[in-house]
Amino acid sequence: MQSSTKTPTAGGRAAPAPWALVSVLAANMLVDALEVSANLVALPAVGAGLGLPVPQLQWIVSGFAAGFGGLLLLGGRLVEHLGRRRVYLAALLVFAAASLAGALTDSAALLTATRVVKGFCVALTAPTGLAIITSAVPEGPARRRAVSLYSFFGAAGFCSGLLLAGLLTAAGWRWTLAFPAPVALLLLAAGARLVPRDAPGTRAPRGPGWHATAGGLGLTGAVLLLVYGLSHLAGPGREPARAAAAFAGAVPLGALFVAAERRSPRPLVPPVLLRHAPLLRSALGAAALNGSYVGFLLVATLHLAGSGRSPWQTALAFLPAAAPLALSALHSARIAVRLGPARAVAAGAVLAPLGYALYPRAPGADPGPAGLLPATACVGAAFVLAFTALHLQATGSVPAGLQAAAGGLYQTFVQVGAALTAAPVAALYTVGRGPALWLVTAVGAAGACVALGGLAHRGRPRARARP
Known part of the structure; x- marks a missing residue:
C-alpha cells in the first residue's frame, strides 16, 4: 500500500499522511485482538502460578468480554461527549496501566478487575479507531482500503496472539500479560501526534446523562453477576446458594437497564x-x-x-x-x-x-x-x-x-x-x-x-x- 503525501492544513502546515494514521489505528486493533488469544494460551500457566481453579481462572476470559460487551453502548456516549481523540488516547493509557497491574498482581480479584477494565478500554478504542479512519480518509477506494486494512489487522491479531503467547508464556506468564503495556504506550505516543483533533461543534454539549450511565452500569453489573452465578453451578466448586444469589442480584440490575432505556429521551438502543x-x-x-x-x-x-x-x-x-x-x-x-x-x-x-x-x-x-x-x-x-x-x-x-x-x-x-x-x-x-x-x-x-x-x-x- 502506497503512503499518501502530506496535504496542507488551513494554517499552511503539512498534515500527517493519512496512511500513517491508519497504520497506527490498525496496529491498535491488532493489539486488541491478540489480547484475547494470548491470554487463552497463557491460562494454564496463570492458573498454576496463582493457584487458581478452572472456574476462577475463566474470569480472565469472561471478565474481558463482560467489560467489552457490557460497557460498549455507554462508551459510545462518552465518545460523543468527550471527543474521539481524547477518549482514544485516554483508553490507551488506561489499557497500558491495567496490563501492568494484571501482570504484577498475585490477587485473583485484582487480575479480574484489570480484565474488565481492559475490555472497556477496547470497547472505546476499537469503534473509535474505525470512526477516526472514516472521518480522516476520503470516501472511495482509499477509505475502502483503509477499512480493509483495519479489519485485516483485527483478524491477524488473533493469530499473532497465539504465536506470541506461545513464546512469551514459555518465559513466564507475566510477560504475556505485560506485553501489551509498552505496545500501547508506543501507540499512545504515535496517536498523540497523528490522531486529529475533533472539529469544533462535533462533541455533544452534555455528558451521557444519568439514564445512559445507569443503564450501561446496570447492564455490565448484570452480566458480571450472571457470569459469577454460572461459574458456581457445577463441579467441585458448585455452590447453589451463591449462584442463586448472583442470579437474583442480576434481575434488578437488568431491570435498571430496561427502565433507564424506557425513560431516556435518547436510549442507548x-x-x-x-x-x-x-x-x-x-x-x-x-x-x-x-x-x-x-x-x-x-x-x-x-x-x-x-x-x-x-x-x-x-x-x-x-x-x-x-x-x-x-x-x-x-x-x-x-x-x-x-x-x-x-x-x-x-x-x-x-x-x-x-x-x-x-x-x-x-x-x-x-x-x-x-x-x-x-x-x-x-x-x-x-x-x-x-x-x-x-x-x-x-x-x-x-x-x-x-x-x-x-x-x-x-x-x-x-x-x-x-x-x-x-x-x-x-x-x-x-x-x-x-x-x-x-x-x-x-x-x-x-x-x-x-x-x-x-x-x-x-x-x-x-x-x-x-x-
Missing part, C-alpha cells in the same frame, strides 16, 4: 432496532458462534496443558482454527456477498458445531495433531464463512442513521455471548471434558438453528427499520 428481525437473528447467531468458539478454545487449552503440551504446542494446535480467518480477512466480505450472507451464515453455523462434535471426548484421548485437525479445520472454516456475513446480515437493511447503534448492539451480543458461555464451560470442565464439550456443541447448535431460521426467512419481504 433505539427501540426500533429491537423489532428488527434480521439484526436480532444475526446478533443471537454471532453470540452463539463467538461464545461456542471461545468455550471450545478454553476446553482445548486446558486439555492440551493437562496432556503435557507446552504453550507453544498449544498455539500451533490452534492455528487451523484461527489462521483461515486471518488469511481470508481481506476477501471475507466478497465471499459473503458471492454466497449471499444468509447462505454463508448458515453454512458456517452448521460447520462450527460439527467441529466441536469432532473434538476427542474419550477420557484418555491424546489431543495430537490427527485428533485435533478435523475439529479445528471445521471451526476455522465456520468463521471464514459466517463471521463477516453475520455482520453484513445484521446491518445490511438498517438505515444509515441507525448503523452505528446497530453495530454497537451487535457487538454487545457478540461479547456477552463469550462471557456467558465461558463460565459454565469452565465449571463443567471440572466434572469432565465431555460435559464441557457437549455444552459448547449445544451453544453452537443453537446458533445454527437461528442461522437456518434466517435462511428460511430470506425470501420473505421485510420492512426496513425507520430511524
Whole structure:
C-alpha cells in the first residue's frame, strides 16, 4: 500500500499522511485482538502460578468480554461527549496501566478487575479507531482500503496472539500479560501526534446523562453477576446458594437497564432496532458462534496443558482454527456477498458445531495433531464463512442513521455471548471434558438453528427499520 503525501492544513502546515494514521489505528486493533488469544494460551500457566481453579481462572476470559460487551453502548456516549481523540488516547493509557497491574498482581480479584477494565478500554478504542479512519480518509477506494486494512489487522491479531503467547508464556506468564503495556504506550505516543483533533461543534454539549450511565452500569453489573452465578453451578466448586444469589442480584440490575432505556429521551438502543428481525437473528447467531468458539478454545487449552503440551504446542494446535480467518480477512466480505450472507451464515453455523462434535471426548484421548485437525479445520472454516456475513446480515437493511447503534448492539451480543458461555464451560470442565464439550456443541447448535431460521426467512419481504 502506497503512503499518501502530506496535504496542507488551513494554517499552511503539512498534515500527517493519512496512511500513517491508519497504520497506527490498525496496529491498535491488532493489539486488541491478540489480547484475547494470548491470554487463552497463557491460562494454564496463570492458573498454576496463582493457584487458581478452572472456574476462577475463566474470569480472565469472561471478565474481558463482560467489560467489552457490557460497557460498549455507554462508551459510545462518552465518545460523543468527550471527543474521539481524547477518549482514544485516554483508553490507551488506561489499557497500558491495567496490563501492568494484571501482570504484577498475585490477587485473583485484582487480575479480574484489570480484565474488565481492559475490555472497556477496547470497547472505546476499537469503534473509535474505525470512526477516526472514516472521518480522516476520503470516501472511495482509499477509505475502502483503509477499512480493509483495519479489519485485516483485527483478524491477524488473533493469530499473532497465539504465536506470541506461545513464546512469551514459555518465559513466564507475566510477560504475556505485560506485553501489551509498552505496545500501547508506543501507540499512545504515535496517536498523540497523528490522531486529529475533533472539529469544533462535533462533541455533544452534555455528558451521557444519568439514564445512559445507569443503564450501561446496570447492564455490565448484570452480566458480571450472571457470569459469577454460572461459574458456581457445577463441579467441585458448585455452590447453589451463591449462584442463586448472583442470579437474583442480576434481575434488578437488568431491570435498571430496561427502565433507564424506557425513560431516556435518547436510549442507548433505539427501540426500533429491537423489532428488527434480521439484526436480532444475526446478533443471537454471532453470540452463539463467538461464545461456542471461545468455550471450545478454553476446553482445548486446558486439555492440551493437562496432556503435557507446552504453550507453544498449544498455539500451533490452534492455528487451523484461527489462521483461515486471518488469511481470508481481506476477501471475507466478497465471499459473503458471492454466497449471499444468509447462505454463508448458515453454512458456517452448521460447520462450527460439527467441529466441536469432532473434538476427542474419550477420557484418555491424546489431543495430537490427527485428533485435533478435523475439529479445528471445521471451526476455522465456520468463521471464514459466517463471521463477516453475520455482520453484513445484521446491518445490511438498517438505515444509515441507525448503523452505528446497530453495530454497537451487535457487538454487545457478540461479547456477552463469550462471557456467558465461558463460565459454565469452565465449571463443567471440572466434572469432565465431555460435559464441557457437549455444552459448547449445544451453544453452537443453537446458533445454527437461528442461522437456518434466517435462511428460511430470506425470501420473505421485510420492512426496513425507520430511524
